[in-house]
Amino acid sequence: MRTFFQLILALIFTFYLMLVPSLELKREVISLEADDQAVTAFKPSGSxxxxxxxxxxxxxxxxxxxxxxxxxxxxxxxxxxxxxxxxxxxxxxxxxxxxxxxxxxxxxxxxxxxxxxxxxxxxxxxxxxxxxxxxxxxxxxxxxxxxxxxxxxxxxxxxxxxxxxxxxxxxxSCPVAGTVREVYVGKSLGGTPEIFVKKVILAPTQWAVVVNLKGRREELEAFRYLNLPVKLYSDGNILELLGVGSSIGGIPPRLDEYFYFLPGGQEKGALLGVSWPDGNTREIYIDFARSQIKPRVEITPIYDNVPKPPVSKPPIPAKPAPGQGQLPLPASRVLKGIDWVRQSCKELLVWIPEKNYAKIREISDEVTALDIKDAFRNLDNFKLELVNFNYQEDQNGYLVSMYVEIRNAKDNSYLGSSELVLQFVQNGEIYKLSKFSKN
Missing domain, CATH: 2.60.40.1640 (Conserved domain protein.)
Incomplete structure (x- = not known):
């Protein structure tokens, strides 16, 4: 009898060893099928x-x-x-x-x-x-x-x-794809700040114009706040500006600006236009002609703007007669679109070090204001200096990327740098800061 029970137990144990692996294998296969279905369900229909x-x-x-x-x-x-x-x-x-x-x-x-x-x-x-x-x-x-x-x-x-x-x-893994050409220009355009056109990079996704700026920090700031200070024309059409990248250093400050444009339809050449804060502009034509050694560059003479006729000064308003009260003040220009966003970002870089969250809440929602407060909670006695301003426009508003230097408010010593990403959403005729992140 004892031998019989031992035989039964042995058969049960053998059956268990044969059954369990097959059950586990089946469970793994079901799990993989579920993952594949999930990826397929959420995968976008196109790129x-x-x-x-x-x-x-x-x-x-x-x-x-x-x-x-x-x-x-x-x-x-x-x-x-x-x-x-x-x-x-x-x-x-x-x-x-x-x-x-x-x-x-x-x-x-x-x-x-x-x-x-x-x-x-x-x-x-x-x-x-x-x-x-x-x-x-x-x-x-x-x-x-x-x-x-x-x-x-x-x-x-x-x-x-x-x-x-x-x-x-x-x-x-992300190896380089496509062919990149660099056209070396090496031409000074003068001006304030002084602008030196270094080269043009022709890549599959963008054309980059590299210029070096030399001047006082306030002159560089004024240039960076201009709307489209550098323009590129291909086959008579102005190319869309995709973004700007910057690196700054040296005494006096030197700024290498990388202006990224949508690639032109033809690669024979391009017209480059530069504007300064004082209103002057200059243009040069860059020939991308090929040679066996390196691209040949031909630059046309530099043309200054045609001198503008002198503008007469507005007459001094007469004093109001007794009892008539004050004359109305001239109306200031109302900023709209990207001009409003750019000005708001400039003010935001002042409000953040001041911890002026009342002002920040005027242009943002409550959650975003708290995100800004949380991002800078460990910093005191600092200031933010703009290095690069980049934006994209879509149907909802503007997505802004700002690279800033964080400096000591007293001695201006360098504390670090960060990228601030801001989403401005349009609501009627106004915009609201709805998202903020600090990298």
Whole structure:
């Protein structure tokens, strides 16, 4: 009898060993099928670049220079899917989408912040754009850079409803695609600040005009606040400005400005126009003619503006007669659109060090004002100096990226630098600051 029970137990144990692996294998297969279905359900029908990116990246897409990444980053119950990438030796762009199988993603409660790390290269500017969809967030990020990055790292965090932050960092393969030409100009245009045109970079996603500015800091600031101080024309048409990148240094201050334009239709040459704060402008024509050694550059003579006729001074208003009260003050120009946004950003850089949150709330919602307060809570006795102002316009308003230097308010010593990203949403005829992040 004892032997019989031992035989029965042995048979049961053998059957268990045969059954359990098959059950586990089946469970793993079901899990993989669910993940595949989730990716398919939330995957965009077309390229995210094609729907969100600027014309330069769309051009690279049409030329077949965009490569697929198809990598996942697990963030608890959320998944960040890296979709496509482009690197044309002047900027790197990566598209992505965020989704969850269980929860509806609401941008008012869930915030995604993304940045690119480029070890071995110098980043000049960065821009991130997000778009909310049905249970999914689509977006892309690009960074203009100099040099040759050893690797490309996408890094960031997802702030969820309970206040916790799910961080991530992942290295991706993003080799250079396409051909880049550099046309060396080396021509001084004079002016205040003094402008030296160094070169023009012709890349698949953008054309970059590199100019060096030399002058006092206030002169450089005045130049940077101009609306389109540098223009580029191709085949008689003005090219769209995609953004600006800056690097500053030296005594007296020298500023290398990188003006990024949508690539022109022809690559024979381009007309470059420069404007100064005093109203003067100059133009030069740059010939991109090819040679066996390097591109040949021919520059036309520099033409100053035609002298403007003298403007007579307005008459001094007469004093009001007794009993008539004061004369009405002249009406000031009302700022609209990007002019209002630019001025608000300039004032914001003053209000933040002053901790003047009453003024900040006049142009932002309450949540954004608290985000600004939280971003600078550990800083005192500081000031913010603008290095680069970059913006994109869409149907909702303006997305602004500002690189700022953080300096000691007393001795002007350098404390660090940051990128401030601001989203201004249009509401009727006014704009409201609805999103703020500090990288």
């Amino acid at each position: 995210i670049f094609n729907s969100l990116a600027d014309g330069g990246i769309k051009r690279a897409l049409s030329l077949g220079l965009v490569r697929k990444l198809e990598q996942e980053i697990n963030l608890g119950k959320y998944i960040l899917y890296l979709d496509e990438a482009i690197n044309d030796a002047t900027r790197i762009a990566i598209s992505f989408y965020l989704y969850s199988n269980r929860d509806y993603i609401d941008l008012s409660n869930t915030r995604l912040e993304v940045e690119l790390l480029l070890p071995g290269a110098e980043k000049l500017s960065t821009l991130t754009r997000l778009q909310m969809g049905e249970r999914v967030v689509h977006g892309y990020i690009f960074s203009n850079y100099l040099g040759k990055p050893r690797e490309v790292i996408i890094k960031g965090g997802l702030k969820v409803n309970n206040g916790s932050i799910l961080g991530f960092e992942k290295s991706v």
